[in-house]
Amino acid sequence: MYRFLLTPRWWGINVFVLLAIPFCVFMGSWQLGRFEDRVQDHRDAGEQASAAKTQAARPLAELLPVDKKTSGDQATATGRYGKQLLVPDRELDDERGFYVLTMLRTDGGKALPVVRGWLPGTADTAKAPAAPSGEVTVTGALQASETPGSNGVPAAGGLPAGQTGAISSASLVNLVPYEMYDAWITLADADPGMKAVPAAAPSDTGLDLKAFQNLGYTGEWFVFAGFVVFMWFRLLRREVESARDAELGITQDTPAEAVKAPSAS
Structure with a gap:
């Protein structure tokens, strides 16, 4: 059969x-x-973010280029503040507001984007405090360049002068007259009158879609x-x-x- x-x-x-x-x-x-x-990467990113808060800051040059291991690490850089931009439509503590982004011109000649803090409401240059003058040393969490349309970064263009949708060298190259680092930092302690912006987890390390x-x-x-x-x-x-x-x-x-x-x- x-x-x-x-x-x-x-x-x-x-x-x-x-x-x-x-x-x-x-x-x-x-x-x-x-x-x-991906689950393990998510756990590692959480542990790395917790450990980074207690780590001693290291010079920026030692942490570049930014990768999953160095993203979120405390970096320090010295220079003078230059051009300032606003980054609209950013949430913090479930409230809509904007970042105050100022370029730090380092001794190496390049400019490092520094998020000095967050303010609530619509992006307005009149609300943003002026950057300190003279030579300054900043300390904050190192971050990779953002990609428009991902991780909550707006992809819409056509912003008013003095604003940028994403913090990245590609987005800033036509807005500032300096050569840019392919990285940025968010200050551990925001400048007076603003809230500190917490570091974001590196991309592709979360339980996402x-x-x-x-x-x-x-x-x-x-x-x-x-x-x-x-x-x-x-x-x-x-x-x-x-x-x-x-x-x-x-x-x-x-x-x-x-x-x-x-x-x-």
């Missing part, structure tokens, strides 16, 4: 099943591993593996029933009720 398993058709079906199931299990396990990696997509893909691959097994058993059962019917002389055109048992001789 099971001789049909040796036919070329069933050889093809069996080979497909034997290849598809391990592949689905492998892909599901890989997606699960990606999700677990991508992480839960990995978890969803994990379930899909395991469901596919189960579906392949289900369909194989279904095809096998149908083939066995067809073989049994053929032995009884039942065809698609002959109802089972019409087949009479052979008379005893």
Whole structure:
């Protein structure tokens, strides 16, 4: 009855099943591993942020370029404040406001964007305190350049003069007359009259949509593996029933009720 398993058709079906199931299990396990990696990155980022608050500040040059390990570390830089810009539509403690961003021109000739603090309400240059004059040394959390449209950074353009939507060298290159560092810092202690802006976790280290997509893909691959097994058993059962019917002389055109048992001789 099971001789049909040796036919070329069933050889093809069996080979497909034997290849598809391990592949689905492998892909599901890989997606699960990606999700677990993101969970671990999320934990590491939280621990790193807590540790960074108690770390001694290091010179900016020692922490560049910014990566997942150095993002959030306390950095220190010395220079003179230059051009000041406002960063609108930023929330702090569930309240809408804006950042006061001032360029710190260092001895190396480059300018470092420094978020000196946050103020509530609509961005207005009249509200923003002027930057201290003379040489200053600043200390704050090092941050990677922002990407418009991600992590709450507005992607809208057409802002008034003196404002920028994102804090990044690419966004600032046409707004300030200096060469920029591909990084910025947020002061640990905001200047008088403003609130300090907490450091943000580095990108791709949180339980974001991508992480839960990995978890969803994990379930899909395991469901596919189960579906392949289900369909194989279904095809096998149908083939066995067809073989049994053929032995009884039942065809698609002959109802089972019409087949009479052979008379005893």
